Amino acid sequence: MAKREISEINAGSMADIAFLLLIFFLVTTTMDTDTGLIRKLPPPPEDLPEPPPPIKQRNIFEILVNANDQLLVEGEYMQITELREKAKEFIKSDVGNPNMPEFKEEQIDGLGLYPVSKQIISLQNDNGTSYDMYIKVQNELVGAYNELRNEFAQQKFGKTYQELVQQAGASESAEQQLDAVKKVYPQRISEAEPKKVGGTN
Amino acid sequence: MSKFRKKGSKGQPAISTAALPDIVFMLLFFFMVTTTMRETTLKVENKIPFATEIEKLERKSLVSYIYIGKPIKELQPVFGTAPRIQLNDAFKTKEDIFQFVEMERDERDEAERNLITWSLKVDQKTEMGIVTEVKQELRQANALKINYSTKKTDKILN
Numbered sequence: 001m002a003k004r005e006i007s008e009i010n011a012g013s014m015a016d017i018a019f020l021l022l023i024f025f026l027v028t029t030t031m032d033t034d035t036g037l038i039r040k041l042p043p044p045p046e047d048l049p050e051p052p053p054p055i056k057q058r059n060i061f062e063i064l065v066n067a068n069d070q071l072l073v074e075g076e077y078m079q080i081t082e083l084r085e086k087a088k089e090f091i092k093s094d095v096g097n098p099n100m101p102e103f104k105e106e107q108i109d110g111l112g113l114y115p116v117s118k119q120i121i122s123l124q125n126d127n128g129t130s131y132d133m134y135i136k137v138q139n140e141l142v143g144a145y146n147e148l149r150n151e152f153a154q155q156k157f158g159k160t161y162q163e164l165v166q167q168a169g170a171s172e173s174a175e176q177q178l179d180a181v182k183k184v185y186p187q188r189i190s191e192a193e194p195k196k197v198g199g200t201n
Numbered sequence: 202m203s204k205f206r207k208k209g210s211k212g213q214p215a216i217s218t219a220a221l222p223d224i225v226f227m228l229l230f231f232f233m234v235t236t237t238m239r240e241t242t243l244k245v246e247n248k249i250p251f252a253t254e255i256e257k258l259e260r261k262s263l264v265s266y267i268y269i270g271k272p273i274k275e276l277q278p279v280f281g282t283a284p285r286i287q288l289n290d291a292f293k294t295k296e297d298i299f300q301f302v303e304m305e306r307d308e309r310d311e312a313e314r315n316l317i318t319w320s321l322k323v324d325q326k327t328e329m330g331i332v333t334e335v336k337q338e339l340r341q342a343n344a345l346k347i348n349y350s351t352k353k354t355d356k357i358l359n
Contacts, residue, residue: 018226029232034350035256035257035353037254038258038347039348043345135351143253146254
């Protein structure tokens with residue numbers, strides 16, 4: 001059989017086809033990776049038939065946000081930038097200071113009996129508070145916990161809190177350490193149902 | 202010098218575009234890999250706030266979105282400017298959230314139903330009233346794992 005020359009397929013329009021596909025994907029997809037502050041809501045109220053036990057005033061860190069996005073922390077007017085330090089001071093607590101939260105000895109794996117402060121942060125906002133402000137307050141509180149956990153993790157285990165979180169899936173000791181850090185500084189943020197706390201809008 | 206002149210007199214050869222499809226395909230694959238399909242058309246203004254202490258949501262298939270904000274400009278003549286809740290592609294009221302939660306749960310495998318994260322994408326300027334109502338509804342529906350969608354920033358400004 002005679003050898004027939006196969007003519008080359010013209011690939012000139014390949015670029016056009018690829019461009020078409022590219023533009024299609026550019027239009028129909030989004031690039032935003034989803035990030036955010038992860039929170040857990042309390043279970044529905046029916047699950048708590050009995051009233052919760054009374055909490056001592058010294059164990060509560062009270063934050064009020066009004067409709068004008070102003071902060072009242074423990075009865076004091078405050079700027080958002082000061083909140084983190086103040087919250088850290090409170091969460092960390094201070095042995096012997098009657099205005100700071102009490103300590104309770106708790107059994108923690110890897111640390112034995114360890115005094116954990118009985119802190120609770122109570123956050124109450126107005127119906128007119130802007131979402132932006134609400135997120136800022138939440139962010140500062142989470143930041144305060146994270147910084148304290150970080151300090152503790154570095155002091156006790158020589159690793160940052162971030163590192164522990166990353167390693168927790170892979171190694172068991174890191175997971176135990178992470179649990180310990182979380183138990184020493186448990187995130188206790190309680191959100192009260194909003195009411196009118198003042199500030200006209 | 203004469204060397205150069207000789208070359209120039211022959212006329213410039215056309216630039217080969219043979220590699221162009223390859224480059225475009227490379228771009229195409231990049232976008233296919235890094236992006237995700239747009240699932241809903243936004244009907245509300247949605248400029249989400251910034252925060253520093255953010256976490257990344259790991260499994261996209263286990264995230265359901267709730268959008269809150271005022272209707273976009275084109276829809277304002279019809280729907281006004283009061284903030285509204287958008288579930289999937291339509292404006293809904295807070296009473297619809299319970300049903301929405303049930304529907305989203307039905308779409309997932311039974312083992313994963315309790316792992317769904319409810320991502321609240323709320324416009325910065327929204328007032329907390331409507332957000333709290335939505336949160337209460339989610340609580341009633343036992344959808345407790347929520348995420349306030351925020352963007353990363355380095356510093357919180359006053």
